[in-house]
Amino acid sequence: MRFASGSDTNVCMVSGPSTRQRLLEAAPELFARSGYRGASVRDICDAARANPGAVSYHFGSKRQLYRAVLRRAADEVAAAVEDRLPGNAPPSPAEAAAAVSAAFAHLRHAFRLLLRDLADGGDGAVESFAPLLRSAMDHVLEERGIDHDPSARNATIEAVLRSMAPVFFLLAAWPVLHRALELPDDAMEEWIQRLT
Numbered sequence: 001m002r003f004a005s006g007s008d009t010n011v012c013m014v015s016g017p018s019t020r021q022r023l024l025e026a027a028p029e030l031f032a033r034s035g036y037r038g039a040s041v042r043d044i045c046d047a048a049r050a051n052p053g054a055v056s057y058h059f060g061s062k063r064q065l066y067r068a069v070l071r072r073a074a075d076e077v078a079a080a081v082e083d084r085l086p087g088n089a090p091p092s093p094a095e096a097a098a099a100v101s102a103a104f105a106h107l108r109h110a111f112r113l114l115l116r117d118l119a120d121g122g123d124g125a126v127e128s129f130a131p132l133l134r135s136a137m138d139h140v141l142e143e144r145g146i147d148h149d150p151s152a153r154n155a156t157i158e159a160v161l162r163s164m165a166p167v168f169f170l171l172a173a174w175p176v177l178h179r180a181l182e183l184p185d186d187a188m189e190e191w192i193q194r195l196t
Contacts, residue, residue, distance in 0.1 A: 019048070019050045019051075019054050019058065020054075020058040020059075022048035022049060022050055023044060023045070023048045023050060023054060023055060023058060023059070023065060024065075024068065024069060024072060025048070026044055026047035026048035027039070027044045027047075027048070027065055027066070027069045028069050028072075028073065028109050028113060029047075029109065030043055030044055030047060031066060031069055031113060031116065032109055032112035032113045032116050033116075035116050035117075035119075035120045036062075036063075036066050036117070036120060036122060036124070037120070041055050041062050044062075044065070066124060067124055067127075067128070069113065070113060070117070070124045070125055070127070070128035070129075071128050073107070073109065073110035073113050073114075073128065074110070074128040074129050074131070074132045076107050076110060077100075077103045077104060077107055077110050077129070077132060078103075078132045078135070078136075080102070080103035080106055080107055081099045081100050081103045081132075081136055084098070084099035084102050084103060085099045090140070090143030090144045090145075091139075091140055091143065092140075092144075092159075093140060093156045093159035093160045093163065094159060094160075094163050096136055096137070096139075096140045096160060097159070097160045097161075097162075097163030097164045097167075098163065099136075100133070100136060100164060101163070101164055101167035101168070101171075101192055101195075102189075102192060102193070104167075104168075104171055105167070105171060105188060105189050105192045106189070108171070111171050111172075113125065114129055115172055137156075137157065137160065140156060140160075141153055141156060144156070166195045167192050167195050170188070170191055170192060170195065171188075171192075174188055
């Protein structure tokens, strides 16, 4: 916040988000809804209240903006997972899966970006989210002292997949399930907690 002095009064001038920040906030919804190819630079800049040259200036290209959006979504999911893991004991596979699932449920835009990129045959989501999931799995295996035991590793991965699969299905199918089963708007997170 800056203060500009006038002759008789002090005027408080609040700086808003930077153009780069506005682009990063506007682009995820457009990429999730229309995909990389369908979201135009003009639409993103219009939503961000920015000059069409801003994408090129701040990111170099639309592809680089897209990668930045995916990395940012993955970072948000990683932070949300960390917040949901038990702090004083090694997490069980079910706790790790629940933390990842809850993070994706809480950050639906990240999950929508992931699904859209996968549906469009892109690899940006894989590049952004695979390290997050690998790191979470390595953390669970290391904390439980089974990182060098192949059979324990496979059993842990199976437990995580069993826990996550129904939740990821629920997240992916939520618009259909919500309408078909006449579920309340805010019921998704409750169902995710029940499943995990």
